[in-house]
Amino acid sequence: AQLHTLALAAGLEYFGTATDNIELSDAALVTALSNLTEFGQITPGNSQKWDSIEPSPNTFSFEKGDAITALGAKNSQLLRCHTLVWFQQLPVWVQNGTWTNATLTAALKNHITTTMTHYKGQCYAWDVVNEALESDGSFRESVFFKTMGESYIKIAFDTAAATDPDVKLYYNDFSIENPGPKATGALNIVKSLKASGTKIDGVGLQAHFIVGSTPSKAVQIKNLESFTALGVEVAYTELDIRMTLPSTAALDAQQTTDYENTVAACVQVTNCIGVTVWDFSDKYSWVPSTFPGTGSALPFDENLVRKSAYFGIVAGL
């Protein structure tokens, strides 16, 4: 059996993948992506980010996002919508605007309300706030934090909940996959939102891992359970496991184990509900351009052939 089929049998809600608009003109890729036994969920890699959706004030551009959501609808795939409030891939008018608390609050609310209204009924989950934390667990000095303080997170979630009460609302971040100051910071975001009566349904752990330094299964389970103990669900939302190139048999074997352990950790935690890889073919991975000298991070190679890593995922499901 294949990944989404196995995930369902293991009690997850989906196994999924990110994709991006450029990939839609690659017929072989689209065929592989559209295989519902393999991928029951998709995430747009870029086309629902603020710079794509609202490039100038109150001018919205949904075409690229819609191309991905239409494919998901055609394939009967769940959609993780990504992302409403993030410090990166912001248009210049937001990043470099002259803001007051009141004007940025209004712009943030308008962005969330308009975007979520457009996609209402199409998204299974929204990543409402992405990457609000520094590695020491303190808040990142984004334009939102600098202008609005910590309250921008609550305002974002409250606006999202008011716009679409039926979609799951997630906080999403990286390097929160093992216990430590940053995971504690994310736990504190959940606690403080819940304490103030704000709806938050889940925490997305991105899981951009490195071969050989992926946290062990036991550590991942303990960490996932620290979140679910607060009454939220969790998911691995952007899984990839990169290696220093060139790949070797030893690196491939370690990567296979790392994939197995990560997926198995999610399966073993009640309320870890799904796993998404950050694209599935090395042909379209963000890794080589972002972390030069590394790559081969995904379960399918550039020719869409299943790698050893794929069978690590199979073993973990």
Ligand code: XIL
């Ligand atoms: C990445 C995309 O994959 C790239 O194509 C883009 O150039 C930069 O963003 N964390 C996230 C994702 O939440 O949105 C990022 O996606 C990867 C890191």
